[in-house]
Amino acid sequence: MKLTGNTVLITGGSSGIGLELAGRFIKSGNKVIITGRDANKLKQAKVHLGSVLVTIKSDVGRPGDVDSLYKKISKDFGNLNVLINNAGIMRTINLHNHKDKPEQLTKELDIDLKGPIGMVDRFLPLLKKNPDPVIVNVSSGLAFVPLPISPIYCAAKAALHSYTLSLRVQLQSAGIRVFELAPPATRTELLGEFSEDDMKGVSIMPLADMVDVAMKGFEKDDFEIRPGQANQLHFMSRLAPDFILKQMSKPVERLLASS
Numbered sequence: 001m002k003l004t005g006n007t008v009l010i011t012g013g014s015s016g017i018g019l020e021l022a023g024r025f026i027k028s029g030n031k032v033i034i035t036g037r038d039a040n041k042l043k044q045a046k047v048h049l050g051s052v053l054v055t056i057k058s059d060v061g062r063p064g065d066v067d068s069l070y071k072k073i074s075k076d077f078g079n080l081n082v083l084i085n086n087a088g089i090m091r092t093i094n095l096h097n098h099k100d101k102p103e104q105l106t107k108e109l110d111i112d113l114k115g116p117i118g119m120v121d122r123f124l125p126l127l128k129k130n131p132d133p134v135i136v137n138v139s140s141g142l143a144f145v146p147l148p149i150s151p152i153y154c155a156a157k158a159a160l161h162s163y164t165l166s167l168r169v170q171l172q173s174a175g176i177r178v179f180e181l182a183p184p185a186t187r188t189e190l191l192g193e194f195s196e197d198d199m200k201g202v203s204i205m206p207l208a209d210m211v212d213v214a215m216k217g218f219e220k221d222d223f224e225i226r227p228g229q230a231n232q233l234h235f236m237s238r239l240a241p242d243f244i245l246k247q248m249s250k251p252v253e254r255l256l257a258s259s
């Protein structure tokens, strides 16, 4: 994809990977709009990246918010040609003993899976109208092998990976390029609730390095970008699936003992 002259919408752009991507796209001459749920975080992002950044409060897990966002963007930024579905949450969940109501238990499905699907559905007509349309779905290395302490997150990301494969095929004839960015463990707020023990043996990629790989991948039309250990997880899921699942299962004992 071309890296300049686009109008880019990034969901969940107020911290971490989304914010870093927003900065890169602004720097290389693109109009950038970000969303998030927390108005204060959006305000901070604007302080960080300057008044050229457009921020809109919107929750991808709420179809009503997606609809209002679409109406606002099509009115104010009708030349939108790049949609980056980045917003996501990740929790550890003890399936024996969780305290969530059923609708809370499956929150990652609403935000990390149904969020991107709903965004694509709503924004497709607008993307189709504009030159060089692109969709990027941010999945995870955990789409290829689950981390069993985060079962719902990994199920959502595996499904997002599968959906992205189908989406790419279906949109090809319409000239829409569909990328998947599958980050490895990357230093952001998302990893906040994970202990050092959970992360044993995992090398956490610096955010700037991960986004360097992502930007190069976009530029080269590498449609499935798997930086760092995400590529190893992908490889191991094919070469030695039982072995890698066993490795990823080590923190389960601690989770079950602690909750």
Ligand SMILES: NC(=O)c1ccc[n+]([C@@H]2O[C@H](COP(=O)([O-])OP(=O)(O)OC[C@H]3O[C@@H](n4cnc5c(N)ncnc54)[C@H](OP(=O)(O)O)[C@@H]3O)[C@@H](O)[C@H]2O)c1
Binding pocket: 011, 012, 013, 014, 015, 016, 017, 018, 035, 036, 037, 038, 039, 041, 058, 059, 060, 061, 086, 087, 088, 089, 090, 111, 112, 138, 139, 140, 141, 182, 183, 184, 185, 186, 187, 188, 189, 190, 191
């Ligand atoms: N960091 C990693 O190790 C890693 C690895 C693989 C994949 N990923 C994926 O990368 C993406 C970005 O994560 P990150 O690491 O950058 O985490 P982060 O720093 O926590 O950023 C998540 C962003 O998403 C927003 N968000 C969360 N729920 C939302 C919702 N319902 N609607 C709109 N915005 C929402 C957050 O803002 P608000 O809370 O204000 O809404 C924030 O801006 C996620 O999809 C994550 O699964 C991350």
